[in-house]
Amino acid sequence: MISEKPFSFIxxxxxxxxxxxxxxxxxxxxxxxxxxxxxxxxxxxxxxxGDNVLFPAYTCIEPLLPFLKYKCVVHYYDINDDLKPDFExxxxxxxxxxxxxxxxxxxxxxxxxxYSILKNECHDTDILFIExxxxxxxxxxSGKTGDxxxxxxxxxxxxxxxxxxxxxxxxxxxxxxxxxxxDLSSLAILVxxxxxxxxxxxxxxxxxxxxxxSYSELPVNNDFIPSSHFCDRLIKRIDYEExxxxxxxxxxxxxxxxxxxxxxxxxxxxxxxxxxxGYPIIIxxxxxxxxxxxxxGIYLKVDWELPEIIDIKFRNSIxxxxxxxxxxxxxxxxxxxxxxxxDEIIKLNGTDWRISEN
Numbered sequence: 001m002i003s004e005k006p007f008s009f010i011x012x013x014x015x016x017x018x019x020x021x022x023x024x025x026x027x028x029x030x031x032x033x034x035x036x037x038x039x040x041x042x043x044x045x046x047x048x049x050g051d052n053v054l055f056p057a058y059t060c061i062e063p064l065l066p067f068l069k070y071k072c073v074v075h076y077y078d079i080n081d082d083l084k085p086d087f088e089x090x091x092x093x094x095x096x097x098x099x100x101x102x103x104x105x106x107x108x109x110x111x112x113x114x115y116s117i118l119k120n121e122c123h124d125t126d127i128l129f130i131e132x133x134x135x136x137x138x139x140x141x142s143g144k145t146g147d148x149x150x151x152x153x154x155x156x157x158x159x160x161x162x163x164x165x166x167x168x169x170x171x172x173x174x175x176x177x178x179x180x181x182x183d184l185s186s187l188a189i190l191v192x193x194x195x196x197x198x199x200x201x202x203x204x205x206x207x208x209x210x211x212x213x214s215y216s217e218l219p220v221n222n223d224f225i226p227s228s229h230f231c232d233r234l235i236k237r238i239d240y241e242e243x244x245x246x247x248x249x250x251x252x253x254x255x256x257x258x259x260x261x262x263x264x265x266x267x268x269x270x271x272x273x274x275x276x277x278g279y280p281i282i283i284x285x286x287x288x289x290x291x292x293x294x295x296x297g298i299y300l301k302v303d304w305e306l307p308e309i310i311d312i313k314f315r316n317s318i319x320x321x322x323x324x325x326x327x328x329x330x331x332x333x334x335x336x337x338x339x340x341x342x343d344e345i346i347k348l349n350g351t352d353w354r355i356s357e358n
Contacts, residue, residue: 002337004301006330007158008193015158015234023236025153028164029174030227032182034134034152037163039066040224041148044171045128047072051100054093056085057314058321059105060304062152063132067101075099078314083107083266087114091121101128104146106136108267108303108326109156109276119145138244140273153231156247156277157238158331160189162231176226186228243331244275250329250338254279257342263353266324278303278326284355285348286323292348298341301326323355 031037049071055064057076067074075097077085094102102122104115122129131146134155143149147169153162161182165171227235251270264282278301283289286302293300306321327341345353 001297002299002328002333002341003193004299004326004328005154005193006156006332007154007160007190008332009190011158011332012160012190012230012234015237016230018237020236021239024240025164025235028166029171030231031163031165031174032161032185032225032227033062034132034150034155034163035062035065036224037150037165038063038130038132038148039069040174041130041150041165041167041171042066042070043222044174045148045167045169047101052098053101053103054090054097054099055103056105056317057306057310058083058107058304058317059306059310061307063103063105064307072101076310076314078316079107079320080316081266081320083110084112084114087117090118094121094125094127099125099127101130103130103132105132105134106139106142108278108280109136109139109274110267110271111136111139111141111274115145122147135277136275138240138247138275153235156275157235157243159231159234159238160228161186162227162235174226175223177223179226179229182225182228183230185225186230190230246331247275247277247329250333250335251276251279253335253338254327254329257339261342261346261351261353264355266320276329278329280324280326281353282320282323282355283325283345283349283353284323286325289345289348290325293341293344296344298344300328300341 029037029040031040047070051072053067053072053074055067055074055076056079058079064074075093077090077093079085093099102118104118119129128148129146130148131143132151133143133149134152136142137151137153137156143166148165148167150163150165153159153164248270266280266282267276270276280303290300290302303324303326304321306318310317312318
């Protein structure tokens with residue numbers, strides 16, 4: 001089986017018994033998930049009902065949940081094919097909507113240099129700038145702009161759980177629940193990496209929202225689930241430089257083996273310092289391709305299924321979400337796996353993977 005996740009039960013077990021290394025996140029507040037870290041930061045800084053938030057339309061539901069739970073007024077902005085927004089339009093919105101919080105995502109590990117312009121605008125107008133570094137965790141210059149910087153560690157690292165947060169502002173110490181809850185949750189995540197459990201769709205979001213008419217009815221947290229003992233041990237044993245080298249090497253290998261394919265890359269160039277989460281592409285027959293690969297035991301990541309509340313007017317975000325797939329570059333795949341994935345897609349799509357513009 002080829003998994004979309006950068007961790008597996010076996011690889012986690014091997015890492016568990018390797019030697020201890022330097023931990024770059026030793027001073028960060030750690031939680032079970034990135035969303036927990038974000039929610040803690042918002043509560044610590046006094047998020048209020050009715051606060052106006054400017055949020056990218058190209059997103060998954062997880063980072064959006066805290067804002068919906070605390071009944072913020074969320075405004076959205078679209079992104080272009082280069083994964084960047086219309087910066088002038090964002091500045092207009094910031095100035096006209098009494099925005100209190102601006103949310104930025106470093107998609108697929110890429111740090112857009114233009115976002116420093118938005119940080120300056122936010123600073124001048126006393127707007128809280130939140131930087132989601134889940135994709136860019138190991139990229140150079142990641143996390144250097146946000147007033148609040150948070151990340152879900154398992155998006156890039158071989159960890160079953162973990163969320164971190166940093167802030168330029170003073171945050172009170174979080175109040176944590178019993179760590180046993182984290183350990184059981186983390187173990188459940190690891191068990192789900194086995195193919196037998198692969199199709200079980202279960203998440204804290206779905207459990208908590210069962211029977212609720214809206215996400216704003218989810219219970220408010222004052223106590224947070226910490227990172228698990230698994231995460232605390234494994235995070236000190238990862239070779240971070242090797243993680244970056246391996247991901248960059250496999251990204252460039254995708255470049256080389258797709259030269260004969262007509263396709264649309266979402267990240268056409270791998271800039272110096274970027275540690276990619278994957279090799280994202282726009283591909284025709286996306287859902288059919290995913291079903292075909294799944295029958296072969298190949299699971300590819302989709303970034304993302306957009307929340308239902310995203311309006312149809314955000315056409316580009318919707319187009320990317322419906323037609324993109326992220327080819328793997330993590331440690332649990334090798335070059336033979338990448339060739340297999342390419343060849344299986346060719347069986348279905350031939351060598352022309354571009355979607356019709358009509």
